[in-house]
Amino acid sequence: MTIDQRPTVRRVLIITLVLNLLVMILKAVVGFLTGSLSLLSDALHSVTDSANNILGLVASRFSSPEPDREHPYGHQKYEAVGALGIAAFLGIACFEILSGAIERILYPPTEPLRISAVELWLLLIVLGINIFVAFYERHIGQKIGNAILIADAKHTMSDIWVTITVLAGLLAFWMGGARFPWLQWLDVGLAFPVALLVFSSGWSVLQDNLPWLVDEMAIAPEAIYSIAMKVEGVLNCHEIASRGVVGRQVFIEMHLIVNVTDVETSHQITEEIEAQLLEQYGPARIVIHVEPPRYYSDQISFSQSNPDIPLEES
Structure with a gap:
């Protein structure tokens, strides 16, 4: 807020x-x-x-x-x-x-x-x-x-x-x-x-x-990826994007794969990720799209992957 x-x-x-x-x-x-x-x-x-x-x-x-x-x-x-x-x-x-x-x-x-x-x-x-x-x-x-x-x-x-x-x-x-x-x-x-x-x-x-004004990246996608992957139940995080200015307002979006099948638990995981990102980079508006395991991807951000960060297997 x-x-x-x-x-x-x-x-x-x-x-x-x-x-x-x-x-x-x-x-x-x-x-x-x-x-x-x-x-x-x-x-x-x-x-x-x-x-x-x-x-x-x-x-x-x-x-x-x-x-x-x-x-x-x-x-x-x-x-x-x-x-x-x-x-x-x-x-x-x-x-x-x-x-x-x-x-x-x-x-x-x-x-x-x-x-x-x-x-x-x-x-x-x-x-x-x-x-x-x-x-x-x-x-x-x-x-x-x-x-x-x-x-x-x-x-x-x-x-x-x-x-x-x-x-x-x-x-x-x-x-x-x-x-x-x-x-x-x-x-x-x-x-x-x-x-x-x-x-x-x-x-x-x-x-x-x-x-x-030109929607340049606000936060390195690797930093967002690192925070998301530390939350219990997260299998994969990809297609991360951010814009805005840290300290004023940031918009963050990502695709997420979780190790659960029910909507309620998936929602709790996304809220935990949002809480940690808000604590680090708030104020922010965050959109997390939860996907099934077959959408697993090692593409952290758009048109660029980061081989330095090992991705967990699904």
């Missing part, structure tokens, strides 16, 4: 949305005051933070784990779809940052870069807010196994490194810009590693959620 964690997810996303809007406004204001390209790029990155929170709220609204007539397997893939939306926003942000940097190189600004101690302190406040948001979201996301919060936390974690990078460049210019005017080009140069960090975050989110 799965637990509906959507109220918790919505509460976290609303809190982080408010904080991300504050961060975005502070970065944009300081960016316009200083004329810093890297900081304005970072502000654009923060726009995607807020957009991600809104997207997460929408995805969470539709991601109920409970099945219904139209969605007998539940709605949790909406979480993965929402996470892919976050990856798309990150890709757009990366493109915009690179475009701005190249444009600044081709058409240098007439106004020089300028920065004050007050603006640097504002950026330190922004950094502190980002750190809180990232660790708060990651903690709750890992605690309840929510893809949207975990993906958004990775996004915000990239924002931390982006802000640190931008802050280091502006600090270097603030300390030595009067003697070394060329340091203002450091601001343009920092836009490229910022874009790389944003792209890396998007790629990570994509890798985490594509397996769920």
Whole structure:
């Protein structure tokens, strides 16, 4: 049985949305005051933070784990779809940052870069807010196994490194810009590693959620086979399949041959297997198809057998 964690997810996303809007406004204001390209790029990155929170709220609204007539397997893939939306926003942000940097190189600004101690302190406040948001979201996301919060936390974690990078460049210019005017080009140069960090975050989110959407194997069939074969009365287990994400929800199916002839005892054996699989990999929905002995097979999974595991004779 799965637990509906959507109220918790919505509460976290609303809190982080408010904080991300504050961060975005502070970065944009300081960016316009200083004329810093890297900081304005970072502000654009923060726009995607807020957009991600809104997207997460929408995805969470539709991601109920409970099945219904139209969605007998539940709605949790909406979480993965929402996470892919976050990856798309990150890709757009990366493109915009690179475009701005190249444009600044081709058409240098007439106004020089300028920065004050007050603006640097504002950026330190922004950094502190980002750190809180990232660790708060990651903690709750890992605690309840929510893809949207975990993906958004990775996004915000990239924002931390982006802000640190931008802050280091502006600090270097603030300390030595009067003697070394060329340091203002450091601001343009920092836009490229910022874009790389944003792209890396998007790629990570994509890798985490594509397996769920394409029904990639969730649990090695050999591991499921090992658990099933330890239950008393089991003669053979084959055609094992699984999908989903361990810790969120897993779907497992298998064919089973048992050393009994009555339905009641066969059912008790399948329930024992289900109980052990739930303890190891739950929450899960498990379907076990009991077959007569003549269907004995050494094919543990589809299109692949495992010669390393000796199968018992019927």
